[in-house]
Amino acid sequence: MAARPVISVRDVVVSYSGQRVLDGINLDVFRGETMVLLGGSGSGKSTLLRQIIGLERPQSGQILVNGTDIGNCPPKELKKLRRSIGVAFQDAALFNSMSLEENVALPLWEHTRLEESTIRLMTWMKLAVVGLAEFGHLSPQALSGGMRKRAAVARALSLDPEILVFDEPSAGLDPIVAAELDELILGLKRAFNMTVVVVTHEMASAFRIADRMAMLYKGSLIAVGTKEELQNSPHPRIRQFFDRIPDQIADPAVIDNFFERYVKGG
Amino acid sequence: MSTSVVERIGNATLSHLEYVGRLTIQFRQALRCLGRTLPLIGNRNRWRSALWQMLAVGVDAFPMIGIMAVCAGFILAMQGASELRRFGAMQFVVDLVTIGFTRELGPLLTAIAVSGRSGSAFSAEIGSMVVTEEIDALRTMAIDPVEFLLAPKYMAALIVLPCLTIVSNACGILAGGLFMRLSTGMAMSVYLQYAVHSMVLRDVVTGLVKSLAFATIIVHVGCLEGFRVQGGPDAVGRSATSAVVKSTFLVILADVGFTAIFYLTGGY
Numbered sequence: 231m232a233a234r235p236v237i238s239v240r241d242v243v244v245s246y247s248g249q250r251v252l253d254g255i256n257l258d259v260f261r262g263e264t265m266v267l268l269g270g271s272g273s274g275k276s277t278l279l280r281q282i283i284g285l286e287r288p289q290s291g292q293i294l295v296n297g298t299d300i301g302n303c304p305p306k307e308l309k310k311l312r313r314s315i316g317v318a319f320q321d322a323a324l325f326n327s328m329s330l331e332e333n334v335a336l337p338l339w340e341h342t343r344l345e346e347s348t349i350r351l352m353t354w355m356k357l358a359v360v361g362l363a364e365f366g367h368l369s370p371q372a373l374s375g376g377m378r379k380r381a382a383v384a385r386a387l388s389l390d391p392e393i394l395v396f397d398e399p400s401a402g403l404d405p406i407v408a409a410e411l412d413e414l415i416l417g418l419k420r421a422f423n424m425t426v427v428v429v430t431h432e433m434a435s436a437f438r439i440a441d442r443m444a445m446l447y448k449g450s451l452i453a454v455g456t457k458e459e460l461q462n463s464p465h466p467r468i469r470q471f472f473d474r475i476p477d478q479i480a481d482p483a484v485i486d487n488f489f490e491r492y493v494k495g496g
Numbered sequence: 497m498s499t500s501v502v503e504r505i506g507n508a509t510l511s512h513l514e515y516v517g518r519l520t521i522q523f524r525q526a527l528r529c530l531g532r533t534l535p536l537i538g539n540r541n542r543w544r545s546a547l548w549q550m551l552a553v554g555v556d557a558f559p560m561i562g563i564m565a566v567c568a569g570f571i572l573a574m575q576g577a578s579e580l581r582r583f584g585a586m587q588f589v590v591d592l593v594t595i596g597f598t599r600e601l602g603p604l605l606t607a608i609a610v611s612g613r614s615g616s617a618f619s620a621e622i623g624s625m626v627v628t629e630e631i632d633a634l635r636t637m638a639i640d641p642v643e644f645l646l647a648p649k650y651m652a653a654l655i656v657l658p659c660l661t662i663v664s665n666a667c668g669i670l671a672g673g674l675f676m677r678l679s680t681g682m683a684m685s686v687y688l689q690y691a692v693h694s695m696v697l698r699d700v701v702t703g704l705v706k707s708l709a710f711a712t713i714i715v716h717v718g719c720l721e722g723f724r725v726q727g728g729p730d731a732v733g734r735s736a737t738s739a740v741v742k743s744t745f746l747v748i749l750a751d752v753g754f755t756a757i758f759y760l761t762g763g764y
Binding site: 279280283284285308309310312313315317319320321323324326337339340341385389406 | 636
């Protein structure tokens with residue numbers, strides 16, 4: 231593993247309506263590694279992902295992708311950076327008005343001046359990589375959840391990106407299809423030596439694909455390390471997450487406080 | 497209490513100003529990339545998309561706008577005739593219908609019909625794309641959503657709305673002729689001669705200029721309502737309603753402005 235980070239998150243702070251969602255995050259993702267961002271619901275992992283892919287800007291701090299600040303660079307530079315990042319969204323985000331083939335071909339149509347026949351061939355190849363070569367003519371609505379996710383991967387691959395980002399790849403899939411997707415991610419990484427960032431809360435999937443993991447809790451990174459390091463961590467939150475111990479849903483202090491205010495007429 | 501009223505007025509003013517600001521920014525972005533929707537010199541995909549929009553916004557609206565204009569022409573002629581007959585000035589019905597349509601009813605009726613049909617469709621299309629993260633996907637693929645989605649619609653509306661306005665003018669004037677034929681037995685050829693005589697180029701041109709402004713309002717309000725969607729499918733429904741309400745309101749507001757300008761500059 232080379233020492234130069236491809237993605238460098240530096241002191242990133244994000245807050246929505248006064249509430250801190252990310253609180254001084256620092257994280258490096260190195261070339262060719264698979265970094266899994268773990269965390270419960272509302273931990274800020276999806277927000278961090280949106281920052282990394284440049285959809286939102288941090289209030290303070292910076293995110294460097296190949297040394298360029300993605301939240302604060304000229305539009306031309308941003309366009310170049312975005313072409314080097316392929317994103318597979320949680321619900322695939324395929325364009326329903328287009329066929330699968332057209333979805334995958336869209337970035338090529340938009341950013342290259344290739345002949346139509348070349349684009350068709352390249353599209354077919356990307357679809358073949360994810361095992362959907364014979365489904366290109368179908369519309370996204372006609373596909374199953376797993377197929378849609380694989381199609382989203384094909385589209386993310388269409389400009390041969392250096393970094394591949396997955397938002398909850400296993401969410402909503404049955405274990406077999408989820409495992410297929412994990413194998414696809416591993417296969418892509420092996421074949422193209424890509425840097426992969428995955429946001430998930432599925433432990434089985436995370437352990438299968440990760441080189442390193444980062445655990446988010448309430449907007450802060452509480453651990454970054456290899457699978458083994460996290461698995462052996464004594465940190466109570468990590469233990470709770472790994473051992474699936476529930477939080478107390480109803481906090482007695484909150485209930486008492488509510489009744490007290492109610493009785494006083496507040 | 498007074499503070500809360502002041503606060504509310506302040507908040508409402510700020511939110512309206514913010515809306516106008518976003519509309520202005522979007523308009524500037526659209527102008528910057530409108531050239532890319534042109535055939536030959538622009539992007540091949542944008543022009544193709546603009547053609548599709550022309551079909552959806554223009555050709556598909558053709559029968560509806562035609563029928564609306566015929567009905568409105570008939571109504572205007574009947575209402576005019578019932579008063580003018582008392583003064584023995586039935587021939588002025590021709591002027592009423594011709595001037596009424598070229599200056600006002602043609603562009604306004606067309607804009608209201610297109611706002612209802614297409615303004616809501618624009619916001620629903622873009623709004624549902626926001627909800628399903630398709631707009632985010634476009635941005636991560638380094639595709640500008642304004643150029644990809646709004647610019648072809650804008651180009652299509654700028655071409656199609658004046659065309660529909662001309663169709664509406666023609667249908668309205670012909671309906672007036674039909675009324676005159678039925679009520680006074682005036683021959684259609686005579687009616688058309690009168691109509692052409694009372695038609696002034698300036699009226700037709702100002703009507704078409706208005707239709708360009710209405711096209712701008714409908715597309716920009718419709719698309720902005722879509723881009724502003726936050727939440728789930730219910731928000732998409734609300735955005736479609738809001739697009740029609742706001743664009744119709746702004747179209748009428750703009751019409752008042754234009755008519756006042758044309759009136760004060762001595763044309764009317």
